[in-house]
Amino acid sequence: DGGITQSPKYLFRKEGQNVTLSCEQNLNHDAMYWYRQDPGQGLRLIYYSQIVNDFQKGDIAEGYSVSREKKESFPLTVTSAQKNPTAFYLCASSPWDRFNEQYFGPGTRLTVT
Amino acid sequence: EDQVTQSPEALRLQEGESSSLNCSYTVSGLRGLFWYRQDPGKGPEFLFTLYSAGEEKEKERLKATLTKKESFLHITAPKPEDSATYLCAVQGRAGNNRKLIWGLGTSLAVNP
Numbered sequence: 001d002g003g004i005t006q007s008p009k010y011l012f013r014k015e016g017q018n019v020t021l022s023c024e025q026n027l028n029h030d031a032m033y034w035y036r037q038d039p040g041q042g043l044r045l046i047y048y049s050q051i052v053n054d055f056q057k058g059d060i061a062e063g064y065s066v067s068r069e070k071k072e073s074f075p076l077t078v079t080s081a082q083k084n085p086t087a088f089y090l091c092a093s094s095p096w097d098r099f100n101e102q103y104f105g106p107g108t109r110l111t112v113t
Numbered sequence: 114e115d116q117v118t119q120s121p122e123a124l125r126l127q128e129g130e131s132s133s134l135n136c137s138y139t140v141s142g143l144r145g146l147f148w149y150r151q152d153p154g155k156g157p158e159f160l161f162t163l164y165s166a167g168e169e170k171e172k173e174r175l176k177a178t179l180t181k182k183e184s185f186l187h188i189t190a191p192k193p194e195d196s197a198t199y200l201c202a203v204q205g206r207a208g209n210n211r212k213l214i215w216g217l218g219t220s221l222a223v224n225p
Contacts, residue, residue: 004156042117042215043157043200058212090156100147100204100213104156 003027004105006091011110013085021076021108023091029103030096032074036060037088037107046089049074050096078110085112115140115205119216126223129190134199134219137183142206146184148177149200151218157200191223 004025013019034046045058049068063082068074078085088109092102120135145164149157161170163179170177176187186199198220202213
């Protein structure tokens with residue numbers, strides 16, 4: 001089955017710890033994205049990558065970091081500098097020329113206490 | 114500032130009771146408007162892309178239409194499995210052309 005996988009589905013961390021969220025796709029898509037979804041707010045773009053070894057900041061990149069060493073993988077690190085890390089994190093991918101047709105993973109719910 | 118507003122926030126229908134969801138937008142030059150469906154605890158699922166006023170797209174019981182200021186998602190004779198949150202997003206011509214502006218969604222519940 002082609003698709004996007006995110007792991008784990010639920011993640012719990014103590015404040016002050018960095019945590020890395022996994023995102024893998026086997027759709028052969030060039031572009032990948034990380035979003036954050038909070039109650040009462042629309043999806044907000046954290047980072048995106050259009051090609052391997054290149055990525056761009058979205059609207060709320062502060063406190064986050066990413067890497068794109070392989071086409072299939074786009075991990076997101078939530079650092080201790082992120083002030084409000086508790087949220088539902090969504091990874092997506094798309095063909096380079098149809099970036100609006102984004103295929104989303106199942107999401108990771110991160111809780112930091 | 115580019116903005117997307119969806120209404121109503123929540124909608125409850127009886128099975129078979131047709132209705133429409135609204136997505137109004139302000140954007141400096143519309144490149145495209147997109148509808149997604151999101152089930153609880155899952156990622157959104159792409160439904161439609163609309164590019165110009167007057168355009169319509171259909172998929173099963175869903176039909177999306179677009180005017181210069183808003184889009185409607187019409188749901189004909191809905192079934193309980195249509196229950197979900199429906200998200201609208203737009204892409205404008207200004208600034209980062211890889212960025213989508215997302216609405217907050219309409220939460221639809223269809224009772225059997």
